[in-house]
Amino acid sequence: MTMGSWYERPVGETLTLRQAPRLASWNSATHPDQIRLKEYLDDTADLLGPAMMRSGPWALSLDVGLPRGRELTAMADLDNYVYPLASRLLNERLVSVWCTKRHSRTSQVAIGPAGVAQAPANTYEVRTTASAQSAEYKEQVRRGLANVGELQAGPVWLHISFVVGPQRNWMNLWKPTIDALDPLLGRTTVDRDWHPKDGRITELALHLEVDPVMGHDVGISIAAGQDRPTLNVEPEGTS
Template sequence: MIAARWYARPEGDGLTLRKPPRLASWNKSTDPDQVRLREYLEDTAKLLAPAMVASGPWALLLEVGLPTGRDLVDMADLDNYAFPLASRLRTADLVSVWCSKRHADRSRVLVAPAHVTAGPSGTYTVRTTASAQTTAYKEQVRSAVVGAAAIPAGAVQLQVAFAVGPQRNWLTLWKPTIDALDPLLGRTREDRDWHPQDGRITDLGLHVTVDSSLGHDVLVSIAAAAAATGKALSR
């Protein structure tokens, strides 16, 4: 039986980033945002090089520090912080990525061996068959949570565990999956599909296990709940 696998949040002091975290950018390569993003990624990769896990499954944690006056539940989407760094560091053994945001002067990053843990309670699971680049994929993910109660206004903790075939780049599943969670998160506008209030997510955990029997299908398990703003949340 195919099942999701959940991993514990990495623990340890980690390293203070020398350059502030940058959001993913889809602008042209010469755009200042792209230039700053590349500089941040290269500097952080060099910072982490001595600490990288030599072998076996590993996990990445990025804690984003934001100015005190910044609203933690509006914009600054965590998957857009996590995706560039995870893509830069990714190996076949990267199985868990955690990202959080809080009011702090500094941001922190940590890599560590991954440890399997019990899954959260109250998960929603669906097996998708459509391409992740299509609306059909989002509709299949949404079907798993469409009857769920919306999470009350405020900060949210979210974990998503994917089971995928061996050829799948699981990082590219993050955005379309989260885009489909508007029944839980609410919409930015009632007349807009696939635009959830995902800035509310202040603690994000993303996990993967590989199962060759899935082929091109993806098993998605979702756990979401209200969270305490700016605090480290439960594993």
């Protein structure tokens, strides 16, 4: 049985970012990368301010525009783009986060009510019991995918639904879960653990369900594929 909840990409007004999206940074607060990241987050939070005045479960969508000369399936990991913005906007009603990348001069952001969607046709189910900061957490995720074949080369869409107890911060699960998906995505280096080819993800959707009976365990449903287009390339000459 499929675990977790699945939500549609938010439908509503799409806003063009006034500053280009920036990747997560783990440098000190005074480092130029952190300063520029904070400026971008402050500006985007201000841009979204009126739309944030809503009740009920909601969803966030970030569409990252990259220069045409940049390879879409190498680096520019989507979780590293959307994590800072989701962290800045986070409240207990945020249940779905989407991020995509394409060739474009502009990037867009949208928020809206979280519309329930059907579960993908094929999902892989994993239950973890370890701390997300431990190697054992990643091992448990990878063992759950032991019989999964690697997707063919090229862009990939990846959707993950998490079921957590009320004490879990689900955003802390994103990176370690994706780091363990080398059975699906392939490895950047054959003999190096926890470094999948996650740059090939061009559409990422992350969903949340809170269930008190889970305690500190995490239920994870993973769906991925290449069977539908994810690259919306704007025509030459548009902005």
